[in-house]
Amino acid sequence: MNSFALDPQLEADTHRVGDLDFTRVLLMDDARFPWLILVPRMPGLRELTDLSLDDQHRLLDEINRVAHVLHATVKPDKLNIAMLGNVVSQLHAHVIARFSTDEAWPKPVWGIGARIAYDADNLRERIDALRTALQPVA
Amino acid sequence: MNSFALDPQLEADTHRVGDLDFTRVLLMDDARFPWLILVPRMPGLRELTDLSLDDQHRLLDEINRVAHVLHATVKPDKLNIAMLGNVVSQLHAHVIARFSTDEAWPKPVWGIGARIAYDADNLRERIDALRTALQPVA
Numbered sequence: 001m002n003s004f005a006l007d008p009q010l011e012a013d014t015h016r017v018g019d020l021d022f023t024r025v026l027l028m029d030d031a032r033f034p035w036l037i038l039v040p041r042m043p044g045l046r047e048l049t050d051l052s053l054d055d056q057h058r059l060l061d062e063i064n065r066v067a068h069v070l071h072a073t074v075k076p077d078k079l080n081i082a083m084l085g086n087v088v089s090q091l092h093a094h095v096i097a098r099f100s101t102d103e104a105w106p107k108p109v110w111g112i113g114a115r116i117a118y119d120a121d122n123l124r125e126r127i128d129a130l131r132t133a134l135q136p137v138a
Numbered sequence: 139m140n141s142f143a144l145d146p147q148l149e150a151d152t153h154r155v156g157d158l159d160f161t162r163v164l165l166m167d168d169a170r171f172p173w174l175i176l177v178p179r180m181p182g183l184r185e186l187t188d189l190s191l192d193d194q195h196r197l198l199d200e201i202n203r204v205a206h207v208l209h210a211t212v213k214p215d216k217l218n219i220a221m222l223g224n225v226v227s228q229l230h231a232h233v234i235a236r237f238s239t240d241e242a243w244p245k246p247v248w249g250i251g252a253r254i255a256y257d258a259d260n261l262r263e264r265i266d267a268l269r270t271a272l273q274p275v276a
Contacts, residue, residue: 034156053199064187078184081186083220086216086236107248109223
């Protein structure tokens, strides 16, 4: 039985884009950075190494897919990809589009300033664009 | 022709552990964190997506191998895995053993305090342990 449940902190900080085959795709609710989070939809995961090598490849393939979508849609100067989990222990991968003009550059984004929530129009526009680019998402 | 050359900043900040099939394994010269960096030995790479999907899998497999070695040798509370590249553009993956007692916890390690170089004895001991655990490394 797959009793996957999203961590409450991830739930609170993000909007759901949709489900790919292996992961749930979330948009961090921070208009400063185009920032996606992929969460494998399996219970009890904490470290990358908790996944079988095959499932690690599935996760990587979806990271790769999301990375291509961010490259195509927002044309970043750099992508930042990371699995940290010091605060939220549920295994999740950050894929963040970075610009040399963004607030945190060249530092990593974590802990820099305060999150700025999307307004309703920008949120709808961004999620629609991501869903179109990631077709099919459930 | 493979004209791979290590980025001078990575060269300056790290010690060479050895070469796996696909990547060069480096130890960050910071005794505060057991911190390895894997660099695919191919020229001209900047983003993960510059690699073919097969080569991304090879990189992931070596990240996975190094992660298992860090788990076995230093028993961290958490691993942090990241590809950032905002400062050093040559594609490289960080695999960092984190402890809830370390100087940066629970923040990411980048930009926290000042690097503390290993002394000669601790450096030799750490590199010997890593080389043994990663056998065969060239």
